[in-house]
Amino acid sequence: MSQENPTQPVTVTTWEKPTPPADYECCESGCSPCVWDTYYEELNIWNAEQKAIRKAAEHAAATEHNE
Known part of the structure; x- marks a missing residue:
């Protein structure tokens, strides 16, 4: 029996860079x-x-590349 490994999208929330006073x-x-x-x-x-x-992005890319 084979196992499927579906690719799940990665959701990243980024905040704006703080603005100096x-x-x-x-x-x-x-x-x-x-x-x-x-x-x-x-x-x-x-x-x-x-x-x-x-x-995390580098890890995901490396993991994807090794599959």
């Missing part, structure tokens, strides 16, 4: 958290997500 958004008074702190935190999360998406 505008000049007027930072009051430069040392707020905690500063709008820049929040921006860099969101940018780090976005970068990690992009890396994971690329890695």
Whole structure:
């Protein structure tokens, strides 16, 4: 008996890259958290997500190529 391995579509949701704060958004008074702190935190999360998406796509391509 043969086993079929149907190809399932991969759905990827990507978020927009965070936008740096505008000049007027930072009051430069040392707020905690500063709008820049929040921006860099969101940018780090976005970068990690992009890396994971690329890695998953590379894995899927490699798996598809080996079949």
